[in-house]
Amino acid sequence: MSQPENRQFRLIRRPVGHVKREDFEFRTEPARAPEHGEIMVGVEYLSLDPAMRGWMNEGKSYIAPVKLGDVMRAGGVGTIIESKADGFVPGDVVTGALGIQTVATLAAKDCIKVDASLAPKPLFISALGMPGMTAYFGLLVVGEPKSGETVVVSGAAGAVGALVGQIAKIQGCHVVGIAGGAEKCRYIVDELGFDGAIDYKSDSVPAKLRELCPKGIDVYFDNVGGQILDDCLAQINLRARIVICGAISQYNNTTPVKGPSNYLALLVNRARMQGMIVFDYADRYPEGARAMAGWMKDGRLKSREDIVDGIETFPETLQKLFTGENFGKLILKV
């Protein structure tokens, strides 16, 4: 069988600061035929995530860095073209770390088969995929919100933040989101049902937090780090929980990360700050996906995808995450 063409982005240089097109090679080669246990997948949608920036750096992290010369790592959803693995047949829809390429050949055991009749394919890399599981387990397991408590989330119009806020509302919390721009703020309040929104680009975050969180902050779900983390720390309650999910404001730094000057609020308030990585909850994904799908079916949870067409736009499209341009889960349509 003649192999299909595979267009792909390989990382050829460790980016300094913001990612540039020259950090990658965009090339075309024949797709590799699957060996025993492997499948060949026609990639349809790729997930673009802030964490990808970290994977491009050298050095130990929670996951190995992408090696120079390798296809850039990315989660995705696609349809099997050819299979040498039991239980996987052409036409099956799978999700997994497919990479920024049009055709992925990889071990079937590293993929998850999904029922594409349940939801549009992009959802399997959005609310029903990694961002959904991050929001679900990060908020519920690490944040431990209780009904009546105040939950603040940053990056609130982003893939994870929008879900965190809605799940917190479902738990009976008072929910305030921090996002950039009037349109995103209107969206999280009017469309998603947040109790309040703070536009960090035009509002004074400390003053607005005082106004919108009159009883203080019990749970802060942090996607951004930097000054906003400090502003939230300054207003936490006794025994508050801070979930460190990301620090998008710091990922492209060429200077040291800004540490939270107000971390002694943890001492004064006997509060905790705890990091979370979604992969730790892999054995509980089915539980999370079931809950999320149920809430979506009931109309209590909405998911918004920002789908950009064309794998060739990858380096520039990824930048939308860091400039605050994306609105909802950023997805590349292949």
Added chain:
Amino acid sequence: MSQPENRQFRLIRRPVGHVKREDFEFRTEPARAPEHGEIMVGVEYLSLDPAMRGWMNEGKSYIAPVKLGDVMRAGGVGTIIESKADGFVPGDVVTGALGIQTVATLAAKDCIKVDASLAPKPLFISALGMPGMTAYFGLLVVGEPKSGETVVVSGAAGAVGALVGQIAKIQGCHVVGIAGGAEKCRYIVDELGFDGAIDYKSDSVPAKLRELCPKGIDVYFDNVGGQILDDCLAQINLRARIVICGAISQYNNTTPVKGPSNYLALLVNRARMQGMIVFDYADRYPEGARAMAGWMKDGRLKSREDIVDGIETFPETLQKLFTGENFGKLILKV
């Protein structure tokens, strides 16, 4: 009955940076006679603690600031001179917030009667008092060390740190202390049985941590903040626990507190950083004191007091905490 003379330090100015003698008025007045429910105590030993610096500042903290004009707050131990409270009689030994003064008149319910036949009086404001309870509950409840894990403690020759390290050894941990100066380092290893010591004044803390903690850090008990907190964060293990007990390096800052730049190690390692205040464990002090007294009796736990004579030396003696001059629990003998 003619009232005894009471010599006392009253806070008359909020210190800027380091505490100065001029921030206080040292005066003599007649002791106040006890009213119903009160006792008059002849103060014998006063506890000097880093937290006192925070109590001198204006603004919300875990405890109200000392008001300008009030006697400086301090824990102490002394003997009842006169009592108008049931169950308290002259000659009883009590601990409580006696304040920097020679005679304290206060509500008996705010004091704890201790059995002075069990231990020398200074111990009731050291290993069997607040520093002991801080070490015991901070390490065991917040730090949750497990046998075989690596525990690092800063301020390791100080009142709390020295006890933390010894309790961690009793739990079967590999224990490394960070202290200032060769004498303190020798003390914690040779006298207290720590597995290793780092002299932050002459060693490279990162290099020494790598050498002495080859398996990484599972629990870091932080008394100092600043650069040492960052150095430890850089070497934590998966699911590490960081106990924020104090930040003595930052208490006299006139510039903003240095936040931990490496806080994203919490994310990468799914670790947590949590503050602790000893007062939260007040209902469990008897349990803690019993355990500590038992270990001392068995010779497994040693306590060292640095006793300075003369209430009139208070402002200068307090400074020993911040210059690193004290060695063991700093106590003022009245």
